[in-house]
Amino acid sequence: MLLVGIMPCRNEDWILGLSARAALMWVDKLVLLDHASADGTRAIMDGLVKEYPGRVSLMVDFNPNWDEMNQRESLLERARQEGATHIAIPDADEVLCGSLLSRIRDLIEHMPRHAMLELPWIQLRGSIQTMHADGLWGKQWATTAFVNDPLYHWKPDGQGYQHHHRAPLGFPPTPYRPVAWGNGGLMHLQMVSEKRLRAKQYRYELCDRLRWPARKSADEVRKYYSYAVYGYQPDKPMGAFQPQHNLAPVPTDWWAPYQALLPYLKPDADSWYVGECRRMIAENPSIVDGLDSFGVEL
Numbered sequence: 001m002l003l004v005g006i007m008p009c010r011n012e013d014w015i016l017g018l019s020a021r022a023a024l025m026w027v028d029k030l031v032l033l034d035h036a037s038a039d040g041t042r043a044i045m046d047g048l049v050k051e052y053p054g055r056v057s058l059m060v061d062f063n064p065n066w067d068e069m070n071q072r073e074s075l076l077e078r079a080r081q082e083g084a085t086h087i088a089i090p091d092a093d094e095v096l097c098g099s100l101l102s103r104i105r106d107l108i109e110h111m112p113r114h115a116m117l118e119l120p121w122i123q124l125r126g127s128i129q130t131m132h133a134d135g136l137w138g139k140q141w142a143t144t145a146f147v148n149d150p151l152y153h154w155k156p157d158g159q160g161y162q163h164h165h166r167a168p169l170g171f172p173p174t175p176y177r178p179v180a181w182g183n184g185g186l187m188h189l190q191m192v193s194e195k196r197l198r199a200k201q202y203r204y205e206l207c208d209r210l211r212w213p214a215r216k217s218a219d220e221v222r223k224y225y226s227y228a229v230y231g232y233q234p235d236k237p238m239g240a241f242q243p244q245h246n247l248a249p250v251p252t253d254w255w256a257p258y259q260a261l262l263p264y265l266k267p268d269a270d271s272w273y274v275g276e277c278r279r280m281i282a283e284n285p286s287i288v289d290g291l292d293s294f295g296v297e298l
Contacts, residue, residue: 004084006075012092013040017264072154097184098257115176120185133248143167198294199273218290240295
C-alpha cells in the first residue's frame with residue numbers, strides 16, 4: 001500500500017505545523033496545496049519539504065477564488081502521479097486521534113475497494129481538551145480515506161458550486177465505519193477558537209451570496225451556516241447569541257503522541273476571514289441582507 005494524503009490549505013499557519021506533521025505519522029506521502037496564502041503557510045510547507053525529504057510535495061493555486069472542488073481534483077491527480085494506491089483526505093484543521101495511529105494503516109489497507117472510510121468526526125470546542133458531547137455535533141462522521149480508483153473524481157455541481165463535498169464522486173457512497181464512537185476518530189479543530197469559527201462561517205455566507213446568488217436564498221444560506229455556530233437553525237439572525245451545548249473532556253491518549261507538536265498550534269492567531277468579509281462587503285454591500293454576522297466585528 002502507498003497511502004498518499006492530500007491537503008488543501010489557505011492561510012493555515014495557525015495549525016498546519018501540527019496537522020501536517022501529525023498526518024505524516026500515518027501517510028506515506030503528503031501533497032499540500034497552497035491556495036493564495038498571505039500568511040506563513042508557504043514557509044511552513046517549505047520547511048516540511050526539507051524536514052521530510054521525498055515525502056512532501058507542494059502545489060500552488062494563485063486564483064483568489066476558492067474553487068474547492070477543482071483544487072481537490074488537482075490534488076487527487078497529483079496523488080495518482082505519486083503512485084498512490086490509497087488516498088487520505090485530512091483537512092488542514094484536522095488531526096487523527098493518537099489512539100488510532102497504531103491501526104489506521106491496517107484499517108485503510110484492508111477496507112472494501114469502493115467504500116469510503118468514515119471515522120467519528122470529533123468536534124473540539126473552545127479548547128483542544130474539550131469536545132461536543134451531544135446535539136448535532138455530538139456524532140458526525142468524516143470521510144477520511146478511500147482506495148484509489150480512476151473513476152473517483154471531484155467536480156462542481158450543476159450550478160458550478162464549489163464547496164462542501166468532502167467525499168469524491170464516482171460511485172454511490174458506501175460508508176465503512178470500523179471505529180466505534182468513543183474509540184477515537186478524526187479531531188476537527190475549527191471550533192477551538194470561537195472567534196475564528198464565527199468569522200469563517202460568516203465568510204462562507206458572504207461567499208455563497210456573492211458567487212452563487214441564485215443557488216439559495218439569503219435565509220437558506222443563513223440557516224445552513226448557523227449549524228456550525230449554534231448547532232441548530234434559528235428562525236432569525238441571532239448575532240452574538242451564545243450556543244447551547246454540552247462538552248466532554250477529550251481522552252488524554254488522543255493527544256498523547258502529539259505533545260511535541262502542540263507548540264505549532266496557535267488557535268488564537270488572527271484569521272484571514274475577517275479581512276475577506278470586509279472585502280466582499282465592500283465589493284457588494286447588499287450581500288449582507290438577511291444574513292447572520294454571528295457577532296463578527298468588522
